Amino acid sequence: MTVIAGGKDIVENLDKECGHRITVDAEWILEQNPDIYFIQDYSRDTGYGTDDPSEMAAAREEVFMNIPVLAEVNAVKSRDGYMLCRNFRNGGDGNILGTAYMAKWLHSDLFEDLDPRAIHQEYVDRFCGIDYDVREHGVFVYPPLED
Secondary structure (H helix, E strand, O other): OOOOOOOOOOOOOOOOEOOOEOOOOHHHHHHHOOOOEEEEEOOOOOEOOOOOOHHHHHHHHHHHHOOHHHOOOHHHHOOOEEEEEOOOOOOOOHHHHHHHHHHHHHOOOOOOOOOHHHHHHHHHHHHHOOOOOOOOOOEOEEOOOOO
8 A cells, every 4th residue: 555655665575474464673663764654553443443543542652652762763753653544454445545545644745635534435435335424433544634
């Protein structure tokens, strides 16, 4: 999703556990020094099942912002770190949705008219067949997009 959205995947050449999971040391991240990072959180209550962003916010702080060795990483210094819910996984139907959110964060100047939430709502309306407003409910990304 990162590459499709116009970013560089710094872990693309690493061996993935179970086909998708990657574990790296904080020192490795420091060496890579990314300007922005994305993390998908599979362990917390996110997505359609909650309206409370506190778990995703805490995960963002826990994963990068509170690790002292990463304090000098560009993405940490600028606070350009983003969490995506487990529903937006590579290869699944959420791939399109996750990519739209990533593209908006990576290139907001190029995609001023891109509205990932509108795309997400259209997906829910057309393909899920449920009465659900993604602007009012769910925690899909953190920090949330600004209106």
